[in-house]
Structure formats: C-alpha cells, structure tokens
Amino acid sequence: MADPASPTPRSLPALQAAFLDWARTDGLTWIYLFKALAAAFLALGIAMRLDLPQPRTAMTTVFIVMQPQSGAILAKSFYRIGGTLVGLVATLALIAVFAPQRELFLGALALWTGICTAGAARNRNFRSYGFLLAGYTAALIGIPAAQHPDGAFLSALTRVAEVSLGVLCAGFVGALVFPQQATLQMRTTVRARFSAFVEYVAAALSGYVDRPQIERQNARFLAEIVGFEAMRSIAVFEGPESRGRSGRLARLNSEFMTASTRFHALHQLMNRLRGAGATEAVNALEPYFKELAPLLHSPGEPVLTALDAAGSATKLEAFKAALPRRVREARAVLAAQPDFPLLDFDTASELLYRFVDDMHAYALTYASLAATTHERERTPERYEPKTNAVLTAVAGIRGAIVMAALSVFWVTSAWPNGSLLVLNAAAVCALASSSPRPTRMASQMAAGTVLAVIVGFIVVFGAYPHIDGFPLLCAVLTPALAIGIFMTTRAKLAGYGAGYCIFFCVLAAPDNLVHYDPAGYANDALAVVLSMLASAVAFAVLLPPSTPWLRGHLLSDLRRQVILACKAPLATARGRFESRARDLAFQAHALMEQEPAEQRDALAWLIAVLEVGHAVIDLRRELAGLPSDARYARTMPWRRSIAQSAKTLTALFARPSDARFDAALAANHDAIAAAQQALAAFAPPREDRHRMQRILSYLHFVRTALIDPNSPLSRYAGAARRDTAAPA
Structure with a gap:
C-alpha cells in the first residue's frame, strides 16, 4: 500500500x-x-x-x-x-x-x-x-x-x-x-514587445482601443524603450554573441519607436476623421486596415521568433509593393465624386504606407537576429539617455x-x-x-x-x-x-x-x-x-525635482524638440528627435510619479510633439528630394509659405500662446493653399506630382494635429481664431 x-x-x-x-x-x-x-x-x-x-x-x-x-x-x-x-x-x-x-x-x-x-x-x-x-x-x-x-x-x-x-x-x-545573463532576458523582451505591439495594432485597427488604453499603452512603450536600451548596454559585456548583435538591437529599438509613433499618428488621424464626419474617407481606407492585421501573424499564431518575423516581413513587403498602385486606383474613383475630401484620403493613405514601411523594417531587423552577422548591424541609430x-x-x-x-x-x-x-x-x-x-x-x-x-x-x-x-x-x-x-x-x-x-x-x-x-x-x-x-x-x-519650475522646464524642453525636428541635419534628425523626445517624456513621467494628472499631461505633450515632429521631418525629406528646378526653388512663393509655416510652428512649441497658435494655424492654411496652387499651375511630371501630394499630406496632417480637441494645444485655440477649413 x-x-x-x-x-x-x-x-x-x-x-x-x-x-x-x-x-x-x-x-x-x-x-x-x-x-x-x-x-x-x-x-x-x-x-x-x-x-x-x-x-x-x-x-x-x-x-x-x-x-x-x-x-x-x-x-x-x-x-x-x-x-x-x-x-x-x-x-x-x-x-x-x-x-x-x-x-x-x-x-x-x-x-x-x-x-x-x-x-x-x-x-x-x-x-x-x-x-x-x-x-x-x-x-x-x-x-x-x-x-x-x-x-x-x-x-x-x-x-x-x-x-x-x-x-x-x-x-x-x-x-x-x-x-x-541579460542576453536571455533581451530575447524574451524582444519577442514579448513585438507580439504586444502587433496585438495592439490589430485591436486599434479594429476600433477596440479607447483613449485611456492608448495612454496606458504609450506609457508602457515609453518605459520599455528606455529599459530595453539599458539592457542592451549591459548585454554587450557578456560575450561576443551579444556584441555581434548590439547594433541590430539598437536599430530594433529605434525602429520600434518610429513604427509606434507612425501608427499612433495614423490611428489618431482616423479618429479625427471619424469625429469630423468624414465617413467617405474612412470607408475608403477601412479595407486596407482589415488586410494589414493578418500580415503581422503567422498562420493562426502570433509572431514570436525571428523566423516568424521573416515570414511576416515577406508578407508586408508584398503588401507594401502593391499598396501605391491600389491607392492610386482608389483615388481616381474617389476623385470623380463631387466634394470628396481628397486631402484627407491622401494624408491617411500616406501615413498607412509609411507605417507599413516602418513595420517591414522592424520585422526585417527582428528576423536578422537569427543570423550571427548581418548587414543591418551597420550604422544603427542609437538611443542615448x-x-x-x-x-x-x-x-x-x-x-x-x-x-x-x-x-x-x-x-x-x-x-x-x-x-x-x-x-x-x-x-x-x-x-x-x-x-x-x-x-x-x-x-x-x-x-x-x-x-x-x-x-x-x-x-x-x-x-x-x-x-x-x-x-x-x-x-x-x-x-x-x-x-x-x-x-x-x-x-x-x-x-x-x-x-x-x-x-x-x-x-x-x-x-x-x-x-x-x-x-x-x-x-x-x-x-x-x-x-x-x-x-x-x-x-x-535646493530646487527639488518636484518644483513646478523644474517640471515646467522639462515639458518646455520636450516641446522644443519640434525645433530640433525643423532644424537638425536631416541625416540624423529622426533618430535624435525620437530618442530625445521620448527620453524627456520618460524623465517627466518618472518625476510626476505621484501626480497622475500631470503624468497624463506629459504624455499628451509627447504625443503632440511626436506627431508634429515626425510630419515635419517627413516634409523636409520630401522637399529635399525635389529636383533642381526653378519651380521648386526655395525662393518660390509656395516654398516660402512652407518655410513660414515651419517658423510659426517652432514659435508655437517654444512658447505656446493663443496668438502663436492662431499664427501657426494661419500659416499652415496659407502653405496648403500655396502648395495646391503651385501643383495646379505647372503640372509637374508624375513622380514630382506624387512628391508634391505627399508634401500636401504632411502639411495637412500638421493641421489636423493642431486642431485635435484631445491635444494639449487645444487649450490655446481661442474663439477669436480664423476659420481653419483647409482648401479643397
């Protein structure tokens, strides 16, 4: 017994x-x-x-x-x-x-x-x-x-x-x-973060994410980005395997920041379009979103390993290659409809393409971790706390x-x-x-x-x-x-x-x-x-960190990152801007640990800064890619209007006020009108026309970010401002 x-x-x-x-x-x-x-x-x-x-x-x-x-x-x-x-x-x-x-x-x-x-x-x-x-x-x-x-x-x-x-x-x-070893913990972190981000994207595209959940997710991503970089910086001391992948891990963190920012911008824009009653533009874009979420999964399973990410990257590459043609065909049909908001459709479709491109790069870097050496190890963008x-x-x-x-x-x-x-x-x-x-x-x-x-x-x-x-x-x-x-x-x-x-x-x-x-x-x-x-x-x-002046200075420094986006050398602007803005927001979030309302305000400013800063950097890259032609010269009126819009934008984020908000919104309105007029006046070649349309999309996105009622900038939108309706 x-x-x-x-x-x-x-x-x-x-x-x-x-x-x-x-x-x-x-x-x-x-x-x-x-x-x-x-x-x-x-x-x-x-x-x-x-x-x-x-x-x-x-x-x-x-x-x-x-x-x-x-x-x-x-x-x-x-x-x-x-x-x-x-x-x-x-x-x-x-x-x-x-x-x-x-x-x-x-x-x-x-x-x-x-x-x-x-x-x-x-x-x-x-x-x-x-x-x-x-x-x-x-x-x-x-x-x-x-x-x-x-x-x-x-x-x-x-x-x-x-x-x-x-x-x-x-x-x-x-x-x-x-x-x-931190290396083992990093593997778990890389896998968990990719899977969590994919699930968040799928839920948000389905419309199942409310604003409090978005705030919690952004706070979580913020802590993970800083923690991941700290972990990577110690893993390089553990052996040649970690050192051989350190550059790709740094790139992975940078690409995650870019992809998460781009997706948030796309999600926020779609919410604004729904709030403004632009149902036709939303309905035209919904089919692409429904197709995107399954691409981020293996058959019936979430992407967990580097090999799974390689399959996801292949599917994203095919979707990305076909997307411009499909968008142009859909746009041609929609343009025939009277009073259709083409600028809204162009802006959202451009952000969708950029997000797919960013996710493709993110998945490729994740997949490259399976190899001992890889070309993506070179020239990574570093996160410097x-x-x-x-x-x-x-x-x-x-x-x-x-x-x-x-x-x-x-x-x-x-x-x-x-x-x-x-x-x-x-x-x-x-x-x-x-x-x-x-x-x-x-x-x-x-x-x-x-x-x-x-x-x-x-x-x-x-x-x-x-x-x-x-x-x-x-x-x-x-x-x-x-x-x-x-x-x-x-x-x-x-x-x-x-x-x-x-x-x-x-x-x-x-x-x-x-x-x-x-x-x-x-x-x-x-x-x-x-x-x-x-x-x-x-x-x-002696000036404790909880002093309102110090907290205000930290938020002011966060807002000034838009100035960096407008003026930093283009080659390093995105990495420096993204890294610096998120690091400042993390400092502010940690500093205001006992004040949830202040933490939410800091996160709201981070979202506003990232949205506008990313759009400005994309706008600058499109302007830099224009051919050497007198019609695109910096002295042209439409280029001067865009420069004036950037100037008023930096002034607004440097020191927000009602007057500066009105000036930035008015300058953005004028820049959109001037670019549209230039596009209609000289009928540029096909490739240049597409570039001009992308320039208009980024200008329009900046406008939607400024007038977003959930943005901290909305507190400066006084009743005396001019009509903000964009040109058709």
Whole structure:
C-alpha cells in the first residue's frame, strides 16, 4: 500500500510547476544573495591576506557594483574602474596644487565633486558610475591624503588596489557562479514587445482601443524603450554573441519607436476623421486596415521568433509593393465624386504606407537576429539617455553646495570625524542624483544607514570579541549582511538596502587589526548619518525635482524638440528627435510619479510633439528630394509659405500662446493653399506630382494635429481664431 504522505504521480507535475515558479522568482533572489555574500567575503579575505590597510573598502565596493545580471556587474565594474583612475589623477593634481591650504583644497574638491555629480546625473546608465567614482574617489583618497601630503601617492595606490579588488571579485563571482545573463532576458523582451505591439495594432485597427488604453499603452512603450536600451548596454559585456548583435538591437529599438509613433499618428488621424464626419474617407481606407492585421501573424499564431518575423516581413513587403498602385486606383474613383475630401484620403493613405514601411523594417531587423552577422548591424541609430541640461546643472550645483557647506562645518568645528562627513556626502549626492526621486532615495539610504549603525554596533562590540578565524567571521557577518542584500532585491526597499549594505561595511566591516572604540564608532556613525540627512535636506530644499519650475522646464524642453525636428541635419534628425523626445517624456513621467494628472499631461505633450515632429521631418525629406528646378526653388512663393509655416510652428512649441497658435494655424492654411496652387499651375511630371501630394499630406496632417480637441494645444485655440477649413 502506498504511503499517503508520499506524492502521487498525478501530483508530481504540480510540484514541478511550483518548483519551477519558485526557481524563476524567489529562487533567483536566494542565488543573488548567495553570490553577493560570496563576492564580499572573497574580497574581504583576499584584502586581509594581502594585508591591505582597509579591507572594508574592497568589501564596500562589492556591494556598490553587485547586480543580478553578470553583464550589469561587468558594465558597472568597467565604469567604476575607469572613474576610479580618473579620480586618482584628479586627486593627485588637487593635492599637488592645494594641499598646503586646506580651505582651498576643500573648495576645489567641492567644485570637482559638483562636476562629477552633474555627470552622474546627466548619464542615466552605467556611465553614471564612472562619474560617481571620479568624484567619490577624489574625496575618498584626497581628504585623508591632504592631511598627510607626504604619503598621498602611496595612500592613493592602496585605495585603488582595494577598489579594484572589490570590482574583480564581484565580476568573477557574478560571471562564473550561476550567471544570470541579460542576453536571455533581451530575447524574451524582444519577442514579448513585438507580439504586444502587433496585438495592439490589430485591436486599434479594429476600433477596440479607447483613449485611456492608448495612454496606458504609450506609457508602457515609453518605459520599455528606455529599459530595453539599458539592457542592451549591459548585454554587450557578456560575450561576443551579444556584441555581434548590439547594433541590430539598437536599430530594433529605434525602429520600434518610429513604427509606434507612425501608427499612433495614423490611428489618431482616423479618429479625427471619424469625429469630423468624414465617413467617405474612412470607408475608403477601412479595407486596407482589415488586410494589414493578418500580415503581422503567422498562420493562426502570433509572431514570436525571428523566423516568424521573416515570414511576416515577406508578407508586408508584398503588401507594401502593391499598396501605391491600389491607392492610386482608389483615388481616381474617389476623385470623380463631387466634394470628396481628397486631402484627407491622401494624408491617411500616406501615413498607412509609411507605417507599413516602418513595420517591414522592424520585422526585417527582428528576423536578422537569427543570423550571427548581418548587414543591418551597420550604422544603427542609437538611443542615448541624457538627463535634461538644467536638471543636470542643478544636481551639480547642489552637490557642490553640500560639499562646501559640510567642509565649512568641518573646518570651523574642528571635528575629528568631519572628514568622514564630507566624504560620504560626496557619495550620497552622486548616488541620489541619478535616481528619478533623489529626495526619497537619500532619505531611504539614511534610514538604512541608521539600521546599519544599530546592527553594526551589535556585531562589532557583541560578536567580534568572541570569534577567532575567518570562517567564524563570515558566519557572523552572513545574517547581518543578508538583511541588506534582501532589501536591495525589492524595488520599494532598494534605497534602504543600498544604504544598509554600503555603510554597514564602512562602519562595521573588520580591518586586519580591529580596534574596539565605542566613542570612535559613535562619532563615525554620527558623521555618516549626518551626511545622509544633509544630502536629503539639500535635495528637498535646493530646487527639488518636484518644483513646478523644474517640471515646467522639462515639458518646455520636450516641446522644443519640434525645433530640433525643423532644424537638425536631416541625416540624423529622426533618430535624435525620437530618442530625445521620448527620453524627456520618460524623465517627466518618472518625476510626476505621484501626480497622475500631470503624468497624463506629459504624455499628451509627447504625443503632440511626436506627431508634429515626425510630419515635419517627413516634409523636409520630401522637399529635399525635389529636383533642381526653378519651380521648386526655395525662393518660390509656395516654398516660402512652407518655410513660414515651419517658423510659426517652432514659435508655437517654444512658447505656446493663443496668438502663436492662431499664427501657426494661419500659416499652415496659407502653405496648403500655396502648395495646391503651385501643383495646379505647372503640372509637374508624375513622380514630382506624387512628391508634391505627399508634401500636401504632411502639411495637412500638421493641421489636423493642431486642431485635435484631445491635444494639449487645444487649450490655446481661442474663439477669436480664423476659420481653419483647409482648401479643397
């Protein structure tokens, strides 16, 4: 008879499924916890064996660079070592020039730290750690060494050795012990994003997507674009396979941005036509939409793999090749109808063709990932996450002010532990500045540090005197460190965990010769906590990110991307415009996390900027493709009307107002009329006529975007504006 407690064959699959689910979630947390402890103890043990002056520095470095993915560890370590070397050179230069005068040295160090903090805030990827370490290393090495200039060089080299040891141990353990690679996660992300976008397109073409769902989808795409680029930037460190596809992955992200923007423009235009009662134009276009959705799927299944995408690309290519002829035939029939809105039909059909072309390129790049090498790897358009210049400057100035203020306090109070106060303020300012909510990050780190102070006191004075040998030391430190490591694996507790792990090591990690000095420990703990609190107060008082002026400036910078679309070199205009606009919107969205209404307004501005900016870039490309003929010269009246329309458009987005809205709408009206008159006057050849019609389509789309009642520009559409009806 079977033991009733033993699992039956029927229950085994359920147990296996439960185990696999645990392994994919909590199991990964336990693996990461084990790896972080192993790397920290390895660094500590080697530093002690080499008799380095401060083994705790190597241990602290492990927790600064440790990440779940091996590529993230390597990327972070690469920039950390680079930043450390830069900080070393800067430190030696500052000591050589200013060491005899402590006040001048601290002032120069505050300025250098402010510059590095600005650099860390500017680069919202692993490059920020290079700037962070360039400033932190200067303070870590410079402040103690400036008090003893004769030993500055040796002190600097030992600090670099300790930091490098921690970096190497974290990289070694992360890459060799149960490695978790970002490459595998990227494959899943690429597949899931393509499938989700295809489903969204199919649903929207069927009319099943309402505006709140569109807003949620745009916010999701926004986060995915930024997250995908961050993942790609760390995957290149994991091996030649990832590096060999890095350019195509960057291109894939760029093409996804373009395709999603184009589809949204097409969807919005169709909604406007339906709202305006242009049922004939809508009915003429509906058959194309019904044919398009099935092309994005394999027979009966969604596109999941690169091979599936190759089949989808083939079908899209055939549809794209036949589309212009079919549209011309349909247009000829519709043109015979009196009062048919041909300009609406031309605009929508042009956007449809461009969307199909963009999806074809997107599917081709996805399909190319199956090959080790491919021609699409070359000349990709890069997505560069850069923080707004004003926010960057504010972060740098704030960091310099905190350093200068705490330096003054140290000098005037003559507090022996003031050096630690100033040193940790440099690190906290740089770390928090790269966070979307730096005040909360600094506050969480302060709370985590307070907990580390309490636990560290128990460990140092309650446990250390009773143990002997490295194995027992590791056993004592394991539960104390595991608390902080676990918190870093939870998004809401990550700030607490970072403060706990880093400053537990600073305060309680052992040196080769342990000194039991409760008063000294209390002073060090007080210095660390005060540096945290000073940084948190600075972020809350000195132009905090929640300041309406800063939020307004961020939205103003987002609107000014239309100026970039109008004036940037055409070769790079689309990539720079799309990348910059989405990155600014992501910053604004993160900044307004607690204000849903403000977030929706930022997304609405993003949609308006992307729609108009894309149309302007397409318009510029069509104008640039016109032949060298006097009829198309820039001095012709119709070309001057288009230039005037672009001028009023940039003025409107630079500083929106009722008067500028009316001026932009009037100039657009005049440009459409002038282009139509020119097209009728000189009857250009077939290819040139099609180009002129496309120019008219983009001008008309800009007009529909301006008068869209759901656009944030509608608040400037006063009752006094002129009649906006476009010429027939």
